[in-house]
Amino acid sequence: MSYQWNFEWVWNNTDVLFKGLLVTFQLTIASFLIGYLIALFFFYLKTSKNKLFKWIAIVVIEITRDIPLLVLLVWLYFALPIFLPSLKISAFWLSVVGLSFNFAGFQAEIIRAGFQAIPRNQIDVAKSFGFSRVQIFTSIILPQSFWRSIAPTIGQLINTLKLTSLASFITVPELFYTTSALIQDTFRPLEFYTAMAVLYLIIIFPISISMQILEKRLSNKYNG
Numbered sequence: 001m002s003y004q005w006n007f008e009w010v011w012n013n014t015d016v017l018f019k020g021l022l023v024t025f026q027l028t029i030a031s032f033l034i035g036y037l038i039a040l041f042f043f044y045l046k047t048s049k050n051k052l053f054k055w056i057a058i059v060v061i062e063i064t065r066d067i068p069l070l071v072l073l074v075w076l077y078f079a080l081p082i083f084l085p086s087l088k089i090s091a092f093w094l095s096v097v098g099l100s101f102n103f104a105g106f107q108a109e110i111i112r113a114g115f116q117a118i119p120r121n122q123i124d125v126a127k128s129f130g131f132s133r134v135q136i137f138t139s140i141i142l143p144q145s146f147w148r149s150i151a152p153t154i155g156q157l158i159n160t161l162k163l164t165s166l167a168s169f170i171t172v173p174e175l176f177y178t179t180s181a182l183i184q185d186t187f188r189p190l191e192f193y194t195a196m197a198v199l200y201l202i203i204i205f206p207i208s209i210s211m212q213i214l215e216k217r218l219s220n221k222y223n224g
Contacts, residue, residue: 009188010195020178021199023092027164027174030096032157035103042108044137047115057108064105070166073098077170095167103160110156114149115141151215158204158211175199 010017045057064072076094080087089097118141126136168177179196183189 003190005191006188007191007195009182009186010191013182013186013192016178016182017175017195017199020173020175023172023178024161024164024174027092027095027099027167027172028157028161031099031103031160031164034096035100035160036107036153038100038104039107039111040142042104043111043115046108046112061105061108064101065109069098069102069163070169072102073166073170091167091170091172095164095170095172099160099163099167102163103156106156106159107153110149110152111145113152114145114147117148118144151211154207154211154214158207161204162200 042057042061045053046061048054048057073095076098077091080089080094122140122144123136126140131139164174165176167174168180171177173181175196179192183192186192
């Protein structure tokens with residue numbers, strides 16, 4: 001017997017899907033903002049002349065890049081309360097912590113690549129004028145690294161948005177979790193998985209196209 005498609009189940013539960021989508025947005029935005037700040041901090045440490053700070057940054061970045069995000073989220077959810085029983089943190093914010101560090105590990109390298117593309121003579125000139133290391137970082141390195149790395153940063157943002165689905169494994173009611181719950185209630189997996197895929201596509205496709213256009217323009221600006 002062939003499967004009988006019936007999208008009426010989807011239309012009747014759009015409010016639930018959109019609630020899950022809202023949580024997905026919240027996870028993405030919080031993880032992006034916090035993760036970017038962490039990435040800047042690690043990048044600053046990694047470019048430091050202090051060997052201890054430099055190695056701390058290298059080790060933490062490698063750990064966050066090498067451990068699968070799902071493993072990190074599950075560890076935070078189950079192990080952290082054992083080590084810190086007095087710390088009460090929701091599954092949502094545990095997911096933000098995991099996603100933020102995952103984002104930061106890759107973003108720090110993206111910022112570093114943008115930094116390496118900055119002509120060295122600009123930094124040398126700033127030093128000759130007596131700029132401090134902090135002034136050089138905030139006035140020259142940070143702005144140019146940001147614009148030179150904005151396209152891959154948007155790509156990393158898209159990747160983080162997709163990775164939010166892993167938060168469902170620690171009961172965060174984002175889009176994948178709510179979709180799975182609806183499937184269990186209605187026994188209509190194909191309709192709801194199709195609807196979820198379309199929602200992700202509607203969100204990500206315009207961002208992806210915008211990223212490609214922006215990347216081309218910035219490439220012409222800095223290389224042309």
